[in-house]
Amino acid sequence: MAIATPRPYTVTAVHDSALYRIWVATWKFVRTKPLGAAGAVIIIAMAFAAVFAEFLAPYDAYELNQRLQFRGPTLAHWLGTDEFGRDVLTRLIYGARIALFIGLASSFLGATAGAMLGIVSAYLGGKTDLWLQRVMDIVLAFPLLILALAIVTVLGRSIPNLILAIAIPVIPRTARIVRSSALSAKENVYVEAARAVGSSHIRVMFHHIVPNIMAPYLIVLTAQLGGAILTEASLSFLGLGTAEPTPSWGLMLSGGAPMYAEKAPWLAIFPGLVISLAVFGFNLFGDSLRDALDPKLRHRS
Amino acid sequence: MRGLKIGAFLLAVVMLVGLGAVLPALAEEKPRRGGMLRVALAGDPPSLDMHQEQTFMVTIPMSPAYNTLVMFDPHGYPKVIGDVAKSWTVSEDRMTYTFTLHEGVKFHDGSDLTSADVKASWDKIVSPPEGVVSPRKSEYEFIKSIEAPDPYTVVFRLHYPAASFLGGLAHPANFIYAKKYLDQDPNYYKKNVMGSGPFKLKEYVRGASIELERNPKYWKQGLPYMDGVKYFIIKDDGARAKSIRADRTDVEFRGLAPSEVEGIQGQMGEKVKVTHPGQPVHWGVTVNIDKKPFDDERVRRALSLALNRYEMAETLAPLTGLDTVGGPQPPGSLGALTPEELQQLPGFGKDSEAGLKEAKRLLAEAGYPNGFKTVLTNRAVKLPYIDLGVYLVSTWKKIGVEAEHKLEESATWSQSRLNRDFELLVDPYGFAAAADPDEVMSKFLSNSPENWGRFKDPIVDELFEKQKVERDEQQRAQLVKDMQKRILEKTWVIPGLWWTRLEVRSARIRNYEPMPSHWLNRRLEDVWLTEK
Numbered sequence: 001m002a003i004a005t006p007r008p009y010t011v012t013a014v015h016d017s018a019l020y021r022i023w024v025a026t027w028k029f030v031r032t033k034p035l036g037a038a039g040a041v042i043i044i045a046m047a048f049a050a051v052f053a054e055f056l057a058p059y060d061a062y063e064l065n066q067r068l069q070f071r072g073p074t075l076a077h078w079l080g081t082d083e084f085g086r087d088v089l090t091r092l093i094y095g096a097r098i099a100l101f102i103g104l105a106s107s108f109l110g111a112t113a114g115a116m117l118g119i120v121s122a123y124l125g126g127k128t129d130l131w132l133q134r135v136m137d138i139v140l141a142f143p144l145l146i147l148a149l150a151i152v153t154v155l156g157r158s159i160p161n162l163i164l165a166i167a168i169p170v171i172p173r174t175a176r177i178v179r180s181s182a183l184s185a186k187e188n189v190y191v192e193a194a195r196a197v198g199s200s201h202i203r204v205m206f207h208h209i210v211p212n213i214m215a216p217y218l219i220v221l222t223a224q225l226g227g228a229i230l231t232e233a234s235l236s237f238l239g240l241g242t243a244e245p246t247p248s249w250g251l252m253l254s255g256g257a258p259m260y261a262e263k264a265p266w267l268a269i270f271p272g273l274v275i276s277l278a279v280f281g282f283n284l285f286g287d288s289l290r291d292a293l294d295p296k297l298r299h300r301s
Numbered sequence: 302m303r304g305l306k307i308g309a310f311l312l313a314v315v316m317l318v319g320l321g322a323v324l325p326a327l328a329e330e331k332p333r334r335g336g337m338l339r340v341a342l343a344g345d346p347p348s349l350d351m352h353q354e355q356t357f358m359v360t361i362p363m364s365p366a367y368n369t370l371v372m373f374d375p376h377g378y379p380k381v382i383g384d385v386a387k388s389w390t391v392s393e394d395r396m397t398y399t400f401t402l403h404e405g406v407k408f409h410d411g412s413d414l415t416s417a418d419v420k421a422s423w424d425k426i427v428s429p430p431e432g433v434v435s436p437r438k439s440e441y442e443f444i445k446s447i448e449a450p451d452p453y454t455v456v457f458r459l460h461y462p463a464a465s466f467l468g469g470l471a472h473p474a475n476f477i478y479a480k481k482y483l484d485q486d487p488n489y490y491k492k493n494v495m496g497s498g499p500f501k502l503k504e505y506v507r508g509a510s511i512e513l514e515r516n517p518k519y520w521k522q523g524l525p526y527m528d529g530v531k532y533f534i535i536k537d538d539g540a541r542a543k544s545i546r547a548d549r550t551d552v553e554f555r556g557l558a559p560s561e562v563e564g565i566q567g568q569m570g571e572k573v574k575v576t577h578p579g580q581p582v583h584w585g586v587t588v589n590i591d592k593k594p595f596d597d598e599r600v601r602r603a604l605s606l607a608l609n610r611y612e613m614a615e616t617l618a619p620l621t622g623l624d625t626v627g628g629p630q631p632p633g634s635l636g637a638l639t640p641e642e643l644q645q646l647p648g649f650g651k652d653s654e655a656g657l658k659e660a661k662r663l664l665a666e667a668g669y670p671n672g673f674k675t676v677l678t679n680r681a682v683k684l685p686y687i688d689l690g691v692y693l694v695s696t697w698k699k700i701g702v703e704a705e706h707k708l709e710e711s712a713t714w715s716q717s718r719l720n721r722d723f724e725l726l727v728d729p730y731g732f733a734a735a736a737d738p739d740e741v742m743s744k745f746l747s748n749s750p751e752n753w754g755r756f757k758d759p760i761v762d763e764l765f766e767k768q769k770v771e772r773d774e775q776q777r778a779q780l781v782k783d784m785q786k787r788i789l790e791k792t793w794v795i796p797g798l799w800w801t802r803l804e805v806r807s808a809r810i811r812n813y814e815p816m817p818s819h820w821l822n823r824r825l826e827d828v829w830l831t832e833k
Contacts, residue, residue, distance in 0.1 A: 062695040066616040083620055084691065157708065243706040245691045259539055259683070260560060 029292055036288020042281030050096040059087040061094040061247045070264045080266040083256040084245075088266060092274050094247040099278060102232045106163045107224040110170025115217050117171065118178030119205050123186055133179075136172035144169045148231050152240045162241055166231045174220045178213050185212035215293040222289055226282030233275050249275050332526050332812065336830035341541040341550040342532040345507055348491040351474045352426050353434045357819050360473055360733070361554050362511045362532045364823035365525075366409075367476035367496035370400060370419055370455070371467060375827065378816045379735045381467045385414060385477055385497070386455075395462035402453040406520045408479050409494075409501045416449035421480035423447050423457075425487065433487045439749060440469055440740055443769070461770045464777065465739035472734040473820045499525035499826040508534055519826070526829035538684050545573070545805055551830075552806040555819040558684050559619050562803050576804050579817020580625050580632055582731035584689050585797035586677070587754045592724050599667040601792035603660040604725075605648035607700045612653065613692055614798055621685030625799040628785045629745065631817075632799055634736035635774070636781025646789045648796070660700045672701020678723040681708040689797060690727055718753050725795075728753060733820035738781045739769055745788055756793040809833070 030037040049056055059077075065085035073080045079088040121132040139147070151165035185191070186209065194204050229249075235241035236250030244255055249271050257268035346359040351367075354360075371389075374380040383389070386400040406414035427444050429435040443463035448456040459466065476496060482489040489495075494502040497520065500513035511532040515525060533550055535541045542561035544550040546568055557565075562575055586604075594600045610626045618624035626649065628638035643649040650656055664672060679690040687708065694704045704725065709717060717723050730751070732741050743749055746765055747757040761784055768780035788794065804815045813828045 062698055064616055064692060064695050066612055069616070069619065083688075084616060084695075243708045244687055245695050245706065255683070255687075259558070262564060263560065 029288070033288035033292060035284050036292070039281040039284030039286075039288065042277060043285055046096050046100060046278055046281070049093045050100045053094050053097055057087075057090040057093045059090045061086065061090050062245055070260065072264070073266055079270045080264065082252070082267055083260055083264070088252075088270055091247040091252060092249070092270060095249045095252065095271070095274070096278075098242060098246065098248045099229045099232060099275075102159070102163055102166065103225050103229040106166035106232075107170055107221055107228045109163065110167035110228075111174045111217060111221045111224060113167070114171040114174025114220070115178045115213060118175040119182045119209055119213065121175065122179045122182035123201065123205055123209060129179075132175075136175050139169070139172040140176075142169070144227065145231060145234055148235060149238065149240065152235060157240055157243065159242065162232065162235065165235070166228050169231075170220075170224045170228070173224070174217070177216050177220055181213045181216045182209050185209045188212075219286060219290045219293065222282055222286035226279040226286070229282070230275065230279050249278075330811075330831075332827070332829040333831060334526050334829070335528050336526075336809075337528055338530045338552070338810070338825065338828070338830060339550040340530060340532045341535050341544050341553045342511070343534075343538075343541065343555060344536055345534055346511075349494055350488065350490040351476050352422075352429075352478075353436070353491065354474075355436050357555055360820045361823050362513070362530075363476070363494065364473060364498070365500040365513050365530055365825050366494050366498040366502060367478075368406070368414070368498055368824075369471065369473065369475050369477060370423075371471045372473075372824070373471050373735070373816065373821055375822050375824070376812075376814060378814075378821070379468070381471045385419065396459045398457045398459075398466065400455045400457070402455065403520065404453060406497050407518060408497050409516060410479075411518075412479065412481065413452075414477060414479070414497050415452040416455045417452070418480045419455045419477055420447050420449040421483050422476065422478045425478070425483060426475060430487050436750075437472070437474065439743055439751075440465075440472075462772065463739065463769060464772065464774075465735075465737035465769070468735035468737050469739065472740075473823065474733065498824065500530055503529065510534060521826060525826045527825065530825060542805075545569075545807075548572075548807075551810060552804070554804065554823065556622065556800075556802040557805055559622055559803060562805055565805055572808055574806050574808050574810075576806075576815050577801050578804055578815035580627070580799040580801050581733070581736075581818035581820075582729050582800045582802075583627070583629070583631070583797065584623060584685055584727065584729045584800060586693065586795035587718075587723075587726045587728040588756075588793070588795060589721055589724050589726070590754050590756045590793075591721070594667065594669065594673060595724065597667050598791060599663040600669070601795065602647050603663040603667070603700060604697065604702065605792050605795045606656045606660040606663070607702070608648060608693070608696055608795075609651070609653040609656060610649060610796070610798060611651055613696075617685065617688060617692060617798065621688050621800070622803055623685050623689060623798040623800050625801060627799045628796065629788060629794075630738060630741055630781060630785060631732060631736045634732075634738075634741070636738050636768075636778040636785070638782055638785055642782065642786075646786065647792060648789070657699055664700060664702075669701075672703065674703045674705070675724050676707050677704040677725045677727065678707045678709060678714065678717055679727040680714040681710055685800065686727055693727075721753060721755065726753065727797075731818070733818045736817070738765075738777070738784075742768075742781065742784060745784075745793065754794060756791075758787065758791065758793060760787050761793075 063086065068081045068085035069083055071077055071081040077087050081087055117132060121129045147169045148165040151168055152161055155161040155165065191204060191208050194208055232241055233250030233253065236248050237254035241250055242248045244251055252271040253268065261268045342358065342361060344358045346362065347354055347356065349359065349363060351359050351363050368385045370384060370386050371381050372384040374382045385402055385406055387403045389398055389400040391398055402416060408414055424447060425433065426435050427438065427441050429438065443459045443461060443466065445458045445460045450456060478490055479495055482495055499516055499519045501516050503512045503514040505511045512529065514529040515527065519525060533544065535544055538558065539561065541553055542557050542565060545553060546565045565573055566575060588595045588601055590596055614624050614626055625632055626643065628643055630637040644651065664670065677690055677694060680686045690706050694706045697704050718726060718728065730744050734740055742765060744751045745761055746752060747762050764780050764784035764787065768777050771777040771780060802819055809831045811829050811831060816822045
């Protein structure tokens, strides 16, 4: 969508590089959408933690230590230790990995599959549209968590199954939104022209419609990411996600936390806080991104 | 907050003073009639027929409805006393036991319990008809025949003079059923309760509660004291502990986690009694011998050597109650390996570094210098299964063994165990009677259905055969020790830790002493409750 960004008048040719344009766009986003920027900061921090966990984490995430069971927050262990004497901060940092990986993979998979179905459904119309949308209606009727629960119960617990289970409920939600955008894009004169010169359906869909639905697609992607992280945490909490001793936020909240919350409240507080913060960050960012990318809202700000 | 604390403190003082005044009086107090005992139970019984089941979820709520031929003395474990049997004589060669039954023993439907019922029940256990399961059958291989020459005499003839005979007979699962109903349908007792015990079934609401009421015509004069027993089915570990804490139940007969018990004691003080009656269950790892690389002795030994069981006990004790290092025979039982003997065996040394080094060397020798990937199948139950699994998976990482922790629901897990659909399996075993080697060690025989790893060691089998007929206790203990040493040296299984049961009960429960196994002493016929 860089084409749509108006070029600042004062800029001289020296500064007219791609990097500079990104910088200007970013700065504009920060200035006009401070909340969105805050969300982005949270996301970046999380990604940083996930990528550089080995260097950031003060301890080994798997090392058990019977002399350190249930230690409260201290200088050596900022967020305390858990029932096995493992450092809570370390496990939260490593937990970002699972959360981001499962979150990204499942929302990408779900949103992409949903977008494809939405485009096909809108473009072909007629009976195909009718049938596809009724199937989507059925899937939509199930709440996100319940559907994911059912899928993971049938498939068994493993990381690929978990990603699939979280991705499937995302499909109809994306398909709905993308379909409406694609419906209007389909009416453009250049689509008609492309058809007239003999382009195939596939070519029309990918070359002329896909660029038009990128905005809603990206928005759904970020919006679902927060939800996906939460679903992963909930599934792990319910004992259907990843298994101990893999460091995962949901597991940290479900494992020792309910049992020892009275004795060691930090076991419940910090993972809970981190999950809330991550979901909050993605939602803030997704919201602002929608405002920034929506052409109807863009010129108002 | 402060006001509340002072209030609580004053209340505690008043209660203590009050208790001090009451205690001497209690010492001479007569058993009180009436009252309802409320028990917290971890789950629904799979069926009601204890002959066919393998879980305390049946033994605990069903024991009060039945009698057994002989039993462990509720006030003098492990002495075996008569229950339905009034007395018995033993032949010179110890191959024939003749039991004389009490007269006037009545089933809940009013019919008499006679030798025919005893024979029918024991025949069902020893040689189950088609369509009937008898999981403990192999513990009674010494029984040759059961005869009922007259209505009040039962004769057990044995293949050989088994040392474990009386203890095995007193196993709490061996209820005496009525022949009449077994003849109608050998699976009658799966859905019905018709015994001769001090309590009878009033109502069973699946998933909620099992209620037993007093049997007013109980054949033991003047018993039982209580009006009834109600078992509340509470699946969540924490909720069960909290039910005692909130005085909604009086006792958890199996055992609670040490951290929960701490909380209960802190709040209830003198109102509860906490006991550590014994170590009835061992949680360790069963190795599927048919799967590579576990056919290699060096690999199995490396996995065992990587664990420092003394440190493991320190870590897991406060979380789960898995706190005792021991061999296959329960600590303190006949033939149990002493701590000194254990330390000579692989995986029981106290030096972690040396253990890890040797483990890595063995793995390298076996062709896995960088370790390998495997799967540890476990039951999705937090205490102590998952906690033990976490310890194992985390520790094996140190020798490069990456075990995926595969958690399965209880039913799936036991199916995987039965079908041997596992590489490494967290697997408990234990005892429910007198911890006789015949009961505990039979799991390790080549032909045992409970030998889930399917290792076959003729030396182990031979030692077992020898010990089961050995009359000299000392000699027998030595044979049992040799058998265990052989199992541990070959690392046929990877031992974990023995679990110390922590039983928490209301101080209102009187005339009751917990026994090592949570299956035992669940009849409650002479237990009584003080006033609220």
